Amino acid sequence: MAIEIRGVNKSFGDAAVLRDVSVDVTSGSLTALLGPSGGGKSTLLRVIAGLERPDSGQVVISGRDATRLPPQRRDVGFVFQHYAAFKHMTVFENVAFGLRIRKRPKDEIKKRVGELLDLVHLDQFAERYPAQLSGGQRQRMALARALAVDPEVLLLDEPFGALDAQVRKELRAWLRRLHDEVHVTTVFVTHDQEEAIEVADTIVLLADGVVQQQGAPAEIYDNPASPFVMRFLGPVTEIDGRLIRPHDVEIRTEPGEGTSPAVITRVVRLGFEVRVEFTVRGAEGEQAAWAQLTRETVERIAIEEGAEVHVRPRPAIKHSIQIA
Numbered sequence: 001m002a003i004e005i006r007g008v009n010k011s012f013g014d015a016a017v018l019r020d021v022s023v024d025v026t027s028g029s030l031t032a033l034l035g036p037s038g039g040g041k042s043t044l045l046r047v048i049a050g051l052e053r054p055d056s057g058q059v060v061i062s063g064r065d066a067t068r069l070p071p072q073r074r075d076v077g078f079v080f081q082h083y084a085a086f087k088h089m090t091v092f093e094n095v096a097f098g099l100r101i102r103k104r105p106k107d108e109i110k111k112r113v114g115e116l117l118d119l120v121h122l123d124q125f126a127e128r129y130p131a132q133l134s135g136g137q138r139q140r141m142a143l144a145r146a147l148a149v150d151p152e153v154l155l156l157d158e159p160f161g162a163l164d165a166q167v168r169k170e171l172r173a174w175l176r177r178l179h180d181e182v183h184v185t186t187v188f189v190t191h192d193q194e195e196a197i198e199v200a201d202t203i204v205l206l207a208d209g210v211v212q213q214q215g216a217p218a219e220i221y222d223n224p225a226s227p228f229v230m231r232f233l234g235p236v237t238e239i240d241g242r243l244i245r246p247h248d249v250e251i252r253t254e255p256g257e258g259t260s261p262a263v264i265t266r267v268v269r270l271g272f273e274v275r276v277e278f279t280v281r282g283a284e285g286e287q288a289a290w291a292q293l294t295r296e297t298v299e300r301i302a303i304e305e306g307a308e309v310h311v312r313p314r315p316a317i318k319h320s321i322q323i324a
């Protein structure tokens, strides 16, 4: 295990920000700390980095109790959302910085920085200054700098948070590939569930300072531990007191086992996908819900506004939660 967090508590004044948090991070994994704003993600990352001391509990890094070690002795590299580069140094010098203060030989530094700039696709930019880079390039430089000293663990706090949506998407894919090449144990903070599902091999969902669930993305998506987790990981709708994914709603023209009558209120075509809104007439009155169907299905059963239909959760679905 690369990182073991055991029963960590942390308060700021009266506010308990981490409550009995225990997390295992496997060696070589890419783990997302996911959760709503204020849930404690950054604080947990800072506790791992040694920038914040827990009130109680233990942090073990590579089998060594690091709870009381200062950040520079933990063998971690970190990158924050707004990366502070040395403005008067070139990209090369920024990446070389950690190696220079460790007094590595010149040849070795040159070779290592060259490899790292290749890895982050900045080999053409070695002699530029940070101000001459785009935001995405600057974050890649920050990653190269953090990797330069071969940390056991790489900690990233919303590293792409300040960038526009397109660049963010590119960097996500790039981070995944980089990790496949380098395999350094990486923990990154994100509030974006899509980013976590796409990039991470393990997700730790943190809200109100409590770990709500941890596991592989598909496992959490398919077997959410609570309505909160199910809602946080993707769209949901409610039919007959059951919380289900909108793509797990079946709409039929004829009644069948377990169906409820419904009236279509709106059909929105979003390319391949069609969002069908309807009102279900259940035992407790009328309720608005929606389904995500393919264009083909919508055309096959001729769904249109005002149509009277019958709905139910698809019989074979894996995940639904009884909430009423």
Ligand SMILES: Nc1ncnc2c1ncn2[C@@H]1O[C@H](COP(=O)(O)OP(=O)(O)OP(=O)(O)O)[C@@H](O)[C@H]1O
Binding pocket: 012, 017, 035, 036, 037, 038, 039, 040, 041, 042, 043, 044, 191
């Ligand atoms: N140094 C501090 N002093 C006082 N309160 C703090 C401090 N750092 C964090 N907090 C509070 O702790 C709570 C958790 O903050 P944290 O930054 O860990 O959450 P987060 O999940 O990373 O949220 P976000 O996604 O908004 O960054 C918040 O309510 C925050 O205001």
